[in-house]
Ligand SMILES: Nc1ncnc2c1ncn2[C@@H]1O[C@H](COP(=O)(O)OP(=O)(O)OP(=O)(O)O)[C@@H](O)[C@H]1O
């Protein structure tokens with residue numbers, strides 16, 4: 001247990017190049033997740049992100065089986081899933097159940113493909129829990145490239161995306177192409193999700209994509225403040241999770257999820273105690 | 282099917298603000314027909330709305346008022362006929378349209394503030410982050426929020442506001458973009474009398490100052506009666522277009538409803554009384570004459 005807080009060991013490990021790489025990856029991912037998160041939450045897309053991340057796993061498993069690059073497989077799987085889910089109307093009554101149906105089928109396929117795969121078992125496990133330590137230069141470049149594209153798109157589309165998310169009827173009436181935006185946003189989320197799958201793993205993507213934003217939305221209704229807070233929370237969870245995991249050599253995802261859950265609990269408590277007063281700006 | 286289109290004579294002496302720009306109709310419908318399957322909502326509808334004109338759209342539930350709004354927004358295609366809105370094909374000039382949707386409570390989980398909702402009406406359709414125009418945006422949003430009396434709750438999450446508070450934000454959201462055409466689908470719903478008055482005065486002032494055309498769907502004509510230039514009355518596939526004096530008569534409404542209807546004017550208000558007390562069937566739970574209206578004279 002004392003290994004958990006061994007500061008000397010942590011500091012020594014922090015100076016290692018592969019740890020530095022991991023921290024960069026985590027920081028980029030935290031930024032992406034934090035910026036996308038409030039829009040995901042305002043669109044009630046948490047379950048869809050979950051579905052996308054599980055289907056990234058299926059894509060990764062398929063790539064593993066076929067001998068392709070796992071990261072690209074996950075990216076392809078997530079984007080296909082995001083497109084399919086993005087085409088569904090999220091207001092329709094059966095939106096959640098359709099995600100459930102698609103997700104179960106996709107996961108089943110993934111399990112089958114992992115069973116068929118005869119390679120190293122560690123490769124399989126990595127898809128579930130991520131492998132942030134050991135990212136090579138190519139994957140860091142892929143992540144950074146994707147991040148730049150997603151952030152650029154987001155800057156260009158931010159206002160219509162927010163409009164279409166919180167007030168679709170009036171947005172449509174004002175000429176905002178809500179359907180096209182829903183697809184573009186789904187693909188952006190898909191790409192970010194797939195990158196998250198490689199680092200924190202498919203099961204824990206929600207910890208970065210949704211939890212920080214949900215926590216931020218608990219304590220502010222301002223879109224700007226919510227975005228800034230979500231980025232902060234996601235960075236703390238992602239970077240902090242890695243640093244804490246170094247000394248015990250434990251899986252990164254355990255710490256990332258624990259941190260983001262803790263942040264959520266604190267925000268929830270704050271919003272509860274504030275409920276008496278009316279201002280939540 | 283009645284196609285009679287009782288229009289005011291174009292030469293009528295008037296000091297109304299739209300007179301000067303009458304050549305550019307804000308809304309132009311010609312021979313418009315809307316049918317869902319073999320159910321015809323209206324057919325042969327000709328309607329030119331001039332800039333600055335205030336048109337009330339009346340009719341019982343399901344008569345196609347909201348559908349008319351959707352057609353004007355380009356969200357629903359006409360089955361036949363032609364249409365121009367704000368000088369463009371429907372759906373192409375939407376940035377010049379302000380829209381107040383028929384009230385549906387805003388999802389309580391929507392965690393944005395009232396001022397964000399209004400701000401989206403101002404520039405939510407634009408690309409980019411809009412950092413350069415932040416100052417002008419804020420001033421404009423603040424001014425409109427004050428005009429609808431929403432300053433006090435503009436920083437609270439919209440999902441938690443009352444129906445009337447949300448409705449006032451909707452009005453602010455539609456007005457903030459200075460639209461050339463204002464489509465209001467029952468904007469007075471769930472407002473108390475004071476705010477009904479405030480909101481209709483605001484919309485009236487807006488159209489007088491900016492020359493915006495107003496299409497105003499309502500079940501209750503009396504709060505806006507002094508502002509109404511023309512009425513479009515839809516009933517069960519039939520319709521009448523004309524001034525309130527022309528349309529809101531016992532004769533016209535009896536013809537539209539195909540039953541005996543009496544229109545009584547009391548203290549400047551219009552009361553529609555159906556035969557044998559069947560008011561609810563005729564006009565939306567007696568919408569033109571709720572009992573309390575008889576005693577409230579504002
Ligand atoms: N997309 C659609 N497909 C088929 N029927 C429709 C569609 N949209 C509306 N309708 C039908 O057309 C009729 C007119 O609907 P609309 O919403 O325009 O009525 P309305 O006059 O606004 O009524 P209310 O006073 O209740 O708001 C209704 O009977 C409705 O069921």
Ligand SMILES: [Mg+2]
Pocket residue numbers: 346347348383466
């Ligand atoms: Mg309606």
